[in-house]
Amino acid sequence: MSWLHLLKANFRKEYIELKRYLPNTMAMIFTFYFIFLGMFAGIQVIGDPSVQDVNTQYAIVNYIVWFLAMVVMQDIGWQVTNESMRGTLEQLSMSPMGLWRIMTARLVATTSINLIIVVVLLYISMLTAGQWLNIDVIAIAPILILTLISMFGVGFMIAGISIILKQVQSFLQILQFILAGLTFVPLSVAPFLAYLPFVKGVDLIRYVMIDGATLSQIGVGNFLILAFNAIFYFILGLVCFLYCERVAMHKGLLAHY
Amino acid sequence: METIVDVNHLNKSYKMRRGKEHIQAVNDVSFKVQKGEILGLLGPNGAGKTTTIKMICGLLIPDSGSISIKGMDLSKNKLQGLQHISAVLEGNRNLYWRLTVRENLEYFAGNRGKSRKEVYGRIEELLEQFNLKGKEHELVNRLSRGMQQKLAIAVALLADSEVILLDEPTLGIDIETGYEVRQILRDIVEKSNRTIILSSHDMDVIQDLCDRTVIINHGQIVVDDKVENLMRLFAVRSYTITLGQPLTDQQEILLQQEFSHYQYSADRIEPILEIDLAKSENIYKLFDIFKKENTPVETIDRSTINFEQVFMKIVKGENGHELASSS
Numbered sequence: 001m002s003w004l005h006l007l008k009a010n011f012r013k014e015y016i017e018l019k020r021y022l023p024n025t026m027a028m029i030f031t032f033y034f035i036f037l038g039m040f041a042g043i044q045v046i047g048d049p050s051v052q053d054v055n056t057q058y059a060i061v062n063y064i065v066w067f068l069a070m071v072v073m074q075d076i077g078w079q080v081t082n083e084s085m086r087g088t089l090e091q092l093s094m095s096p097m098g099l100w101r102i103m104t105a106r107l108v109a110t111t112s113i114n115l116i117i118v119v120v121l122l123y124i125s126m127l128t129a130g131q132w133l134n135i136d137v138i139a140i141a142p143i144l145i146l147t148l149i150s151m152f153g154v155g156f157m158i159a160g161i162s163i164i165l166k167q168v169q170s171f172l173q174i175l176q177f178i179l180a181g182l183t184f185v186p187l188s189v190a191p192f193l194a195y196l197p198f199v200k201g202v203d204l205i206r207y208v209m210i211d212g213a214t215l216s217q218i219g220v221g222n223f224l225i226l227a228f229n230a231i232f233y234f235i236l237g238l239v240c241f242l243y244c245e246r247v248a249m250h251k252g253l254l255a256h257y
Numbered sequence: 258m259e260t261i262v263d264v265n266h267l268n269k270s271y272k273m274r275r276g277k278e279h280i281q282a283v284n285d286v287s288f289k290v291q292k293g294e295i296l297g298l299l300g301p302n303g304a305g306k307t308t309t310i311k312m313i314c315g316l317l318i319p320d321s322g323s324i325s326i327k328g329m330d331l332s333k334n335k336l337q338g339l340q341h342i343s344a345v346l347e348g349n350r351n352l353y354w355r356l357t358v359r360e361n362l363e364y365f366a367g368n369r370g371k372s373r374k375e376v377y378g379r380i381e382e383l384l385e386q387f388n389l390k391g392k393e394h395e396l397v398n399r400l401s402r403g404m405q406q407k408l409a410i411a412v413a414l415l416a417d418s419e420v421i422l423l424d425e426p427t428l429g430i431d432i433e434t435g436y437e438v439r440q441i442l443r444d445i446v447e448k449s450n451r452t453i454i455l456s457s458h459d460m461d462v463i464q465d466l467c468d469r470t471v472i473i474n475h476g477q478i479v480v481d482d483k484v485e486n487l488m489r490l491f492a493v494r495s496y497t498i499t500l501g502q503p504l505t506d507q508q509e510i511l512l513q514q515e516f517s518h519y520q521y522s523a524d525r526i527e528p529i530l531e532i533d534l535a536k537s538e539n540i541y542k543l544f545d546i547f548k549k550e551n552t553p554v555e556t557i558d559r560s561t562i563n564f565e566q567v568f569m570k571i572v573k574g575e576n577g578h579e580l581a582s583s584s
Binding site (some may be wrong): 001005006008009086092094098249255 | 271272308311314315316317318336337339340342343344346347350351352353354355356360363364365366367368369370371372373375412
């Protein structure tokens with residue numbers, strides 16, 4: 001039950017802060033929408049007219065997943081940096097629930113809230129482009145959940161590094177471009193990328209949303225890779241986070257910014 | 258009495274930012290805190306108080322030594338140990354400034370695995386106790402520093418932990434709020450038998466609240482004794498002697514040789530000697546010096562001393578170790 005209360009408390013906090021910082025939230029949504037408009041205009045102006053529709057569909061899916069990957073993986077890094085600046089990181093670290101559980105609750109809470117923004121952005125983009133993708137929730141949900149778990153793992157690694165280094169803003173900005181590269185490159189071009197945290201998931205989401213694949217068509221093999229990635233990266237991320245937390249507690253870095 | 262916090266031979270050093278040197282922040286610190294006790298942790302800036310407090314809170318890992326909370330070794334059962342501890346380390350910085358008073362209380366309770374329903378009654382009590390009832394829906398950034406500090410303490414109390422650590426609980430707040438905070442802390446100990454470890458530079462707070470004080474200097478404990486014992490000890494040791502005639506140069510030299518802590522003012526009608534006599538037999542040595550020139554002694558008064566002066570004497574090394582061992 002304590003896990004549930006922890007999760008509820010963090011959901012509530014994230015929701016309240018999102019509301020209190022509403023202009024900032026709106027600005028973020030508009031920025032991403034303008035990025036999409038730029039991509040869409042590019043496809044219309046300089047893209048090959050014969051594959052324009054497919055390219056637009058690819059752009060929508062890739063850009064939506066890129067947004068999601070960014071908010072999920074980066075947000076926790078920003079949060080650690082902010083908590084450290086505010087002086088609340090130490091207070092969280094004193095919880096008998098453990099800092100990693102609080103961070104997990106934060107990740108789940110922010111991701112769930114951001115998923116709503118993602119859905120809004122998806123529909124606005126589809127409406128703008130006049131391209132309607134296959135939104136098969138039954139097929140997309142398990143892929144998305146497993147992909148998100150592997151993203152959480154990377155999020156934990158970033159959070160761990162943030163605890164020690166604090167000033168990771170430049171690194172997080174570079175990460176945006178790395179994530180863009182990984183989401184936009186098709187798996188057929190570089191099959192080994194399937195074992196990176198979320199590339200396989202993005203590929204399968206494209207398969208469902210663009211090619212109209214159903215859950216049964218995805219195949220157990222693909223799900224096994226996704227599940228392996230999810231477990232591997234989540235555990236790796238958690239181990240990295242706990243190690244960094246311990247280093248910070250040895251060096252007295254929890255309160256320093 | 259039950260020992261609730263047991264700190265054993267703690268050591269902690271930090272690496273200097275530049276170079277390979279280490280600073281010994283805490284050096285072989287040991288003390289015990291009994292249930293229901295208010296312990297004052299004192300020391301000048303950089304003495305190692307906050308490092309010690311942070312190690313007790315599990316925020317810093319000691320290089321060596323151990324900390325037990327209710328008999329549980331913190332290094333082995335950290336999360337279980339933390340169930341019995343709550344702390345206010347940076348006062349108002351421990352709060353979320355864009356959340357309201359109530360939202361902060363609910364959020365921190367949630368982070369300890371408690372539901373809003375579970376803590377509703379307790380929050381009402383705390384709001385009442387801390388005079389924050391009318392401010393519960395106010396954003397923290399709109400509260401005064403004193404109110405923020407009270408809220409930070411209320412957050413720590415909401416945990417219902419047996420041990421509460423407070424680092425500078427009255428820092429930066431006005432006299433009235435400081436008095437209110439003291440009153441609340443005293444009530445907490447008296448009514449709910451909690452244990453408080455507090456560090457403060459405000460000697461009035463220590464003198465007023467603490468049963469016992471541990472004074473740390475250069476990372477080491479120099480005194481661990483009851484506040485009243487220290488007051489009595491220093492009051493007994495400090496004398497103001499009014500002389501009938503000034504001391505000669507030779508007498509002053511002898512005084513310097515025999516006593517390290519005294520103040521002599523000859524530039525008045527009646528010369529005054531303020532002196533600390535660490536050992537009772539020293540009074541004979543002092544009178545031997547007076548006798549050499551037949552200096553008349555007009556009056557001998559025991560000096561009135563406050564805790565700030567006691568602290569300063571200890572920190573300046575005036576027989577601190579002797580005191581520690583005598584307790």
